[in-house]
Each structure stands twice: as C-alpha cells, then as structure tokens.
Amino acid sequence: MSSxxxxxxxxxxxxxxxxxFALYIxxxxxxxxxxxxxxxxxxGGVSPLANGMATAADWMSAASFISMAGIISxxxxxxxxxxxxxxxxxxxxxxxxxxxxxxxxxxxxxxxxGDRYYSSTAxxxxxxxxxxxxxxxxxxxxxxxxxxxxxxxxxxxxxxVIIGMVIVLFYAVLGGMKGITYTQVxxxxxxxxxxxxxxxxxxxxxTGNPIPQLGMGGTLSDGSGVYLLDKLNGLSRELGFAEYxxxxxxxxxxxxxxxxxxxxxxxxxxxxxxxxxxxRVKDARKSAGLALLFIVILYTTAPxxxxxxxxxxxxxxxxxxxxxxxxxxxxWETTGLLDFTDKNDDGLIQYVADEERNELQIDNDIMVLAxxxxxxxxxxxxxxxxxxxxxxxxxxxxxxxxxxxxSVSHDLVKKQLKPDMSxxxxxxxxxxxxxxxxxxAAYFGINPPGFVAAVVALAFGLAxxxxxxxxxxxxxxxxxxxxxxVSGMVIGILLMLFYMMKFKFDLFGGGTEAxxxxxxxxxxxxxVAMIVNFAVALLVSRFTPAPxxxxxxxxxxxxxxxxxx
Amino acid sequence: xxxxxxSKAYWKENVRYLxxxxxxxxxxxxxxxxxxxxxxxxxxxxxxxxxxxxAQQGSMYVFVxxxxxxxxxxxRLDKKYGYDE
Numbered sequence: 001m002s003s004x005x006x007x008x009x010x011x012x013x014x015x016x017x018x019x020x021f022a023l024y025i026x027x028x029x030x031x032x033x034x035x036x037x038x039x040x041x042x043x044g045g046v047s048p049l050a051n052g053m054a055t056a057a058d059w060m061s062a063a064s065f066i067s068m069a070g071i072i073s074x075x076x077x078x079x080x081x082x083x084x085x086x087x088x089x090x091x092x093x094x095x096x097x098x099x100x101x102x103x104x105x106x107x108x109x110x111x112x113x114g115d116r117y118y119s120s121t122a123x124x125x126x127x128x129x130x131x132x133x134x135x136x137x138x139x140x141x142x143x144x145x146x147x148x149x150x151x152x153x154x155x156x157x158x159x160x161v162i163i164g165m166v167i168v169l170f171y172a173v174l175g176g177m178k179g180i181t182y183t184q185v186x187x188x189x190x191x192x193x194x195x196x197x198x199x200x201x202x203x204x205x206x207t208g209n210p211i212p213q214l215g216m217g218g219t220l221s222d223g224s225g226v227y228l229l230d231k232l233n234g235l236s237r238e239l240g241f242a243e244y245x246x247x248x249x250x251x252x253x254x255x256x257x258x259x260x261x262x263x264x265x266x267x268x269x270x271x272x273x274x275x276x277x278x279x280r281v282k283d284a285r286k287s288a289g290l291a292l293l294f295i296v297i298l299y300t301t302a303p304x305x306x307x308x309x310x311x312x313x314x315x316x317x318x319x320x321x322x323x324x325x326x327x328x329x330x331x332w333e334t335t336g337l338l339d340f341t342d343k344n345d346d347g348l349i350q351y352v353a354d355e356e357r358n359e360l361q362i363d364n365d366i367m368v369l370a371x372x373x374x375x376x377x378x379x380x381x382x383x384x385x386x387x388x389x390x391x392x393x394x395x396x397x398x399x400x401x402x403x404x405x406x407s408v409s410h411d412l413v414k415k416q417l418k419p420d421m422s423x424x425x426x427x428x429x430x431x432x433x434x435x436x437x438x439x440x441a442a443y444f445g446i447n448p449p450g451f452v453a454a455v456v457a458l459a460f461g462l463a464x465x466x467x468x469x470x471x472x473x474x475x476x477x478x479x480x481x482x483x484x485x486v487s488g489m490v491i492g493i494l495l496m497l498f499y500m501m502k503f504k505f506d507l508f509g510g511g512t513e514a515x516x517x518x519x520x521x522x523x524x525x526x527x528v529a530m531i532v533n534f535a536v537a538l539l540v541s542r543f544t545p546a547p548x549x550x551x552x553x554x555x556x557x558x559x560x561x562x563x564x565x
Numbered sequence: 566x567x568x569x570x571x572s573k574a575y576w577k578e579n580v581r582y583l584x585x586x587x588x589x590x591x592x593x594x595x596x597x598x599x600x601x602x603x604x605x606x607x608x609x610x611x612x613x614x615x616x617x618x619x620a621q622q623g624s625m626y627v628f629v630x631x632x633x634x635x636x637x638x639x640x641r642l643d644k645k646y647g648y649d650e
Contacts, residue, residue: 084625087628095635286636303622
C-alpha cells in the first residue's frame with residue numbers, strides 16, 4: 001500500500017514535469033529569435049500583460065517558491081523584510097526607473113550608464129557590476145533545480161542540474177529574450193497554480209477559509225474558536241521560541257534589510273531589462289503594475305503558508321514518539337534536510353528553541369516542499385509542487401543568463417571591442433556567450449561553493465550599492481556627470497564587497513554581530529553602501545565639470561514620453 | 566507655451582505625483598510595518614495584530630494599488646500635455 005503511494009507520487013511527478021518541459025521547448029521553437037533586437041529585447045513588441053507575467057516568473061526564483069515561506073515560518077514577523085523588500089522595490093521601479101529607461105530605448109543597463117555618462121569606463125564598470133550580480137544570483141538557482149530533482153525524481157543532484165541546464169540552454173540560446181519571455185509566461189502559470197493549490201487545500205483544512213490570506217487571520221476549524229495566530233504564538237512560547245508575530249531582529253536591522261532589498265530589486269539588471277521589451281512608455285508603467293500584482297498573489301500567500309506549515313509541523317512532531325512519525329518524515333530524513341537525534345533516549349521528539357535540548361534540525365526548504373505531504377494532500381498536488389519549483393528556478397536562471405550573454409556580446413564585444421561587427425555575427429556571439437554562461441552556471445550548480453546561499457541575499461546589496469543611485473541620478477539630476485557617477489558606483493560596490501567579506505567570509509579581520517556598523521547586518525548593509533554611493537556621486541560632481549549639452553538633452557528627452565514638441 | 570516650457574511643466578507635475586505616492590509607500594511599509602508596528606499591534610482585526618498585518622500583508626496590497634494609481638495619473642497627464650504616443 002505505502003509503496004504504491006510513493007510510486008504514484010513519482011509517476012505524477014514524471015508526468016507533470018515532463019508535460020511542462022515539453023511545453024517550454026515547444027514555445028522555444030515557436031518563438032526563435034531572428035535578429036539581435038529579438039534576441040536582446042524580444043523585438044520590443046511584448047504586450048504589457050505578457051511582460052507582467054514574464055517579469056513575475058523571472059523575478060520569483062527557486063528562493064521565492066521553495067525557500068521563502070519556510071524561512072518566514074522560522075523567522076515569524078522578521079520574515080516581513082523579504083515580503084516587503086521583494087515587492088516594494090517594484091513601486092520604485094514603476095515610478096522612478098521603468099518609464100524613463102523604456103523611453104531611452106536601448107538594450108541594456110550598461111547601455112544607459114555608458115550613454116548617460118558619456119564614458120566607456122562607466123559602461124565597463126556597469127558591465128562588471130551586472131556580471132557580479134547575475135552570477136552570484138544564478139548559482140543559487142541551480143541548487144534549487146538540483147534539490148527538486150533529487151527529492152522528487154530521485155535522480156542524482158548533478159544529473160538534475162544537467163537536465164535543467166540542457167532545457168535552459170535550448171530555449172535561451174535559440175530564442176533569446178523572445179523565447180525566454182514566452183516560456184516565462186507559461187512558467188508563471190505553472191508556478192502560481194502549483195503554489196496556490198496546496199495553500200488553498202491547507203487553508204480549508206486548518207481554518208475552513210479557502211482564501212489563505214484570510215485563513216491566516218482566521219479561527220481554527222476544530223471548533224475551539226481560537227485564532228490560528230494566537231495558537232501559534234502560544235505553541236512558540238511553550239517551546240521557548242520568540243512569539244511568532246514578534247520576531248527577534250533589531251528595528252534598525254529590519255529597516256535596513258527591507259530598504260536594501262527594495263532598492264536592490266529595483267537595481268537588478270535582469271528585472272530592469274524586462275521593461276525594454278514593451279512597445280511604449282505607458283506599457284512600461286502598466287506592466288510594472290501587472291508584474292507586481294502577479295508577484296503579490298504569491299507573496300501574500302507565502303506568509304499564510306508559513307503559519308499553516310509551522311503550526312502543522314509543531315503539532316505533528318513536538319513531543320511525539322519517533323516510531324509513530326508518518327512516511328514523509330523518513331523520506332525527508334534520507335535527503336538530509338531533516339535530522340533527528342534522540343539526545344535523551346526517550347524515543348520522543350523534543351523540538352525546542354534551546355540548542356542543548358533540541359533534537360530536530362529542519363531545513364527551510366522542507367516547509368514548502370513537504371507541506372502537501374504533511375497535510376496529507378493528494379499525490380498529484382505533491383507532484384505539482386515539484387513542477388512549480390522547477391518552473392520558478394528555470395525561469396529565473398534563463399533571465400539571468402540572458403543578462404550575462406547580453407553584457408558580453410552587446411556591451412563588451414559590440415560596443416567596446418568590435419564596433420563594426422555585423423548584426424548576424426553579433427547574434428552568434430550572443431548565442432555563444434549564452435551557451436558559455438549556461439556551462440559556467442552548471443559548474444556552480446554541480447560544485448556549489450559553500451557561500452552560495454549567503455551570497456544570493458547579498459546580490460541585492462551589490463545592486464543597491466552600484467546601479468540604483470547611478471540610474472536615479474541619471475534621470476532626476478541633470479547636473480550629474482561622469483566623474484560623480486563612476487566614483488559613486490566604484491566606491492559603493494567596493495564598500496559593499498568589503499563589508500560582505502569582512503562579516504560573511506571572515507576576511508579583513510572578520511568580526512561578529514557585536515562589531516556590525518550601526519548594528520546593521522551584511523544583508524542590510526546595501527542601504528548604507530547606497531547612501532555612500534549617493535553622497536560620493538553628489539560631492540564629486542560638484543567639483544567636476546557639468547555634462548555636455550547633448551547629454552543634458554538626453555535627460556530632457558527621457559523625462560517625457562513621445563516626441564518633445 | 567514653448568515645447569521646452571511644456572516638458573518642464575509636465576516633469577514638475579510628474580515629480581509632485583511621485584513625492585506623494587512615495588510618501589504613502591514609505592508610511593505603509595517602513596511606518597506601519599516597522600517603526601510604529603508595536604503601537605499598531607495593540608489594535609486587532611480578527612486574528613491579526615495590525616502592525617503585523619501591515620508588515621506581512623497590507624503593505625503589499627498598497628504597493629499594487631500605488632502603481633495602478635500612478636498609471637492612471639500619468640495616462641491623464643500624458644493626454645493633458647499631448648505626450649500620449
């Protein structure tokens with residue numbers, strides 16, 4: 001009986017993953033890129049709705065889909081830094097960046113920086129920043145693909161990474177931005193369906209309310225009339241954890257991390273470039289709104305899933321005999337993501353805040369992946385989660401790889417090394433660098449450097465410390481010149497890298513939490529580095545010559561949609 | 566109005582909208598969700614403490630609304646100045 005149940009989850013997984021992969025490949029063949037414009041920006045003719053969905057899929061990575069709800073369920077209130085940080089940035093993007101960059105109408109962020117600051121040094125600095133940010137980010141996606149494959153398809157993690165890479169290689173190299181955009185539309189549909197179905201099931205089970213966002217604040221369906229959040233606060237207190245709705249980070253750190261993530265989101269090249277793909281300025285504004293709407297559907301559901309999963313988990317395991325644990329428990333133990341050591345040999349599971357007595361180690365990722373099993377949902381729902389996790393990881397990886405290949409073929413080779421290259425050759429260089437980037441990413445997926453997880457969160461700090469001020473000042477401050485922008489970007493990103501290496505990797509003398517500057521963690525330090533970037537840029541520009549007349553005209557021009565007449 | 570004056574006036578109105586919308590953006594997230602969370606938590610709506618609700622739900626709904634309000638305002642402004650493409 002039980003082996004039959006496992007078999008059919010696997011059969012379902014093969015069917016759902018297989019069908020979704022076939023769909024992605026079909027779309028890729030249908031939407032091959034014929035020109036560099038199609039390869040870089042999908043020909044600039046994507047509808048706001050399609051772009052909104054594609055942006056949402058691009059944005060929501062393996063981390064959003066697999067890890068975020070789990071992380072929040074362990075962080076409680078503090079999890080808000082991710083929720084607000086990764087959505088609030090879209091307000092900045094829609095109001096301060098997207099419309100003007102669309103009007104500017106080139107292909108990449110380094111294009112804008114290079115032209116606006118009339119300098120190939122500025123362009124190269126921007127290319128390097130884009131490559132650092134994108135590579136740190138893409139390595140994290142590969143691990144997500146590996147985890148899903150190893151648990152649900154029971155293949156080796158390395159085989160999983162290679163299968164995923166071949167699929168991405170196929171549609172990114174063939175279709176460029178055009179292929180990626182339309183596969184991302186399909187991937188959004190797969191991932192949002194896969195996330196919502198189990199959430200709705202569990203919400204009904206626990207609170208009787210089919211809308212998870214409301215169920216989270218509702219009463220338990222066991223007839224006790226107790227609010228779910230009160231129950232969870234009570235359970236957390238009993239086990240010695242901080243109250244769920246209180247959290248444990250300091251106010252300044254919560255503030256700093258939220259701001260660094262928001263500003264970083266608005267400065268990520270793979271997100272910004274999506275707004276080059278729509279036809280008009282007004283489409284850029286609208287598609288930013290639609291993108292956020294599609295993202296918020298998942299992001300408001302995730303904290304509800306966190307509450308359901310945390311409550312379910314504590315009730316299932318805490319103080320219960322190990323011998324009576326359900327099948328999912330042992331399944332996840334074999335992957336190493338769940339670990340029980342019976343320290344006091346009583347055969348019961350002690351799950352408490354006190355490290356000395358705690359007997360259960362739980363990896364964040366389990367909370368979403370095992371949630372349907374913990375809640376005893378049907379097998380097809382469990383399989384759906386695997387297909388959704390893969391859609392999330394692949395769509396983000398593809399978007400990042402495109403930024404990497406564009407940076408190389410367009411910003412470096414075409415603009416710096418071989419300006420007289422024909423369009424046809426440029427397209428081939430773009431395809432070649434996409435292929436190379438995929439291979440490098442696969443290498444990192446198979447041999448993940450130990451610091452990947454730490455670095456992914458810091459990619460936002462790096463984007464906040466480098467691009468965001470340079471772009472904002474380029475649009476809103478006409479007087480900003482080359483000297484100011486370049487020194488701001490260089491000092492900003494170096495300061496961020498220094499802080500990251502000091503407190504994350506123990507270089508430059510290392511340091512502990514007590515040594516943090518202003519009590520701000522490395523994750524939140526992007527806020528400080530961004531402020532320093534702004535300050536340096538403004539100061540340097542005061543003492544150096546104003547930008548030439550034609551550059552000031554560019555600024556005038558991008559501020560209004562359409563022709564100035 | 567010359568074309569230069571027109572684009573200046575358009576830009577000024579745009580910046581004013583931005584200032585107002587970003588103030589709201591700041592108030593719901595950093596204000597209600599972080600700085601004044603503890604005070605707001607004394608108010609409850611159903612099972613939610615209000616500060617916690619803003620931090621994990623409410624601010625995100627407001628973000629979406631803000632962008633769509635901006636889209637509407639700007640579409641009107643584009644028409645007013647004849648910049649609609």
